Amino acid sequence: MSITKLFGNAMTWKEFWKLISSNVQFAHMKVTDRCNLRCGYCYSNTFGEDMSLDVAKRTIDALLGLNAGSVWITGGEPTLNRDLVKILSYTQKHNLATGLATNGLDKKGNAHSYVYLEDLVGSGLNFVSVSLDSVRDTDVSEKSLERLEPLFDRFVQLRGKYGTIIQANVVINRQNMYELRSLVEFARRKDILIGFSLNMPPLNSDCHVLENPALLYGEDGYRYLSENTCAWLIREQQAGNILGLPEYFKDMQQYLQGRHNMYCSAWKKYLAVDNQGNVLRRNRLSQGPDAKIWELTENKLETYRAQFEQEI
Ligand SMILES: C[S@@+](CC[C@H](N)C(=O)[O-])C[C@H]1O[C@@H](n2cnc3c(N)ncnc32)[C@H](O)[C@@H]1O
Ligand code: SF4
Numbered sequence: 001m002s003i004t005k006l007f008g009n010a011m012t013w014k015e016f017w018k019l020i021s022s023n024v025q026f027a028h029m030k031v032t033d034r035c036n037l038r039c040g041y042c043y044s045n046t047f048g049e050d051m052s053l054d055v056a057k058r059t060i061d062a063l064l065g066l067n068a069g070s071v072w073i074t075g076g077e078p079t080l081n082r083d084l085v086k087i088l089s090y091t092q093k094h095n096l097a098t099g100l101a102t103n104g105l106d107k108k109g110n111a112h113s114y115v116y117l118e119d120l121v122g123s124g125l126n127f128v129s130v131s132l133d134s135v136r137d138t139d140v141s142e143k144s145l146e147r148l149e150p151l152f153d154r155f156v157q158l159r160g161k162y163g164t165i166i167q168a169n170v171v172i173n174r175q176n177m178y179e180l181r182s183l184v185e186f187a188r189r190k191d192i193l194i195g196f197s198l199n200m201p202p203l204n205s206d207c208h209v210l211e212n213p214a215l216l217y218g219e220d221g222y223r224y225l226s227e228n229t230c231a232w233l234i235r236e237q238q239a240g241n242i243l244g245l246p247e248y249f250k251d252m253q254q255y256l257q258g259r260h261n262m263y264c265s266a267w268k269k270y271l272a273v274d275n276q277g278n279v280l281r282r283n284r285l286s287q288g289p290d291a292k293i294w295e296l297t298e299n300k301l302e303t304y305r306a307q308f309e310q311e312i
Helices: 003-007 013-022 053-065 084-093 114-122 145-162 180-190 219-238 247-256 282-287 301-311
Strands: 027-030 070-074 097-102 127-131 165-172 193-198 271-273 278-281 292-295
Touching: 027 053, 053 084, 070 084, 084 097, 084 114, 114 145, 127 145, 145 165, 145 180, 165 180, 180 193, 180 219
Parallel strands: 027 070, 027 271, 070 097, 097 127, 127 165, 165 193
Antiparallel strands: 271 278, 278 292
């Protein structure tokens, strides 16, 4: 069934965003910890087996029980989970709006085939965020245009058929910071959304980046970022050329000087379920089993919600 049939009309990204933002139960499902790449900045860790289809279905059932309107599927690299298409079919069957974060590459580092992508999109994907960091591979990331352009073309074709929203997601790092304009230009040419985030430190507070951000971006780099990139990105956003920017762009200077006590707060109030079915606070997804608050199987989601509602 196509997304258009599911929702009457294909959603615009604004509608999708409103939907996910208005639900406190906006949930992330980490369907695998495994990955085919080793990005230099990655905060993801490896802890165990892929999420099984059974755990995925029980998670989705539980989320539906909480009236969640959407689920965001992530990893590791989610396309390595062999049951991903079945998981998506299950979310579609239950009318759960679904987004996927992916690097778009297969085990050999090539863009996924049209046939596989159609399986994904056709089984119920409303929003896909494909990571795109640079024009060519760098030491930090292989999520480059030279590898991914065919993938974006395939998604654009599939968008015509299924209405899926496509976003390129860029993590600004030491090696791509001078070519961001090419990426915005690419997104404009293909008529896809583009979003940016900074290279967030891991969530443990003794991370060196907080003490000396220049280690991450280099002295010149972080001056360039705070003096040029920040203002330019805000202008691009105001012109409607890029998707919303995280809050911290408004005071990038402060962020880059480490004068803040902020971690990836984008996730703070959301629910996350890791690959073993553990329910976590979303901002701890990358911290592993010790961050677990309840096991889904303990059926404590209602308790979580009660506590959550008290906090807001
Ligand atoms: C953890 S990845 C999972 C999906 C997939 N493997 C990918 O890279 O797209 C989800 C998103 O988080 C981004 N990411 C990973 N580590 C990050 C960090 N330290 N700071 C900011 N974003 C990060 C990735 O680039 C990707 O866009
Ligand atoms: S950012 Fe994504 S693609 Fe890169 S290593 Fe982490 S999980 Fe893998």
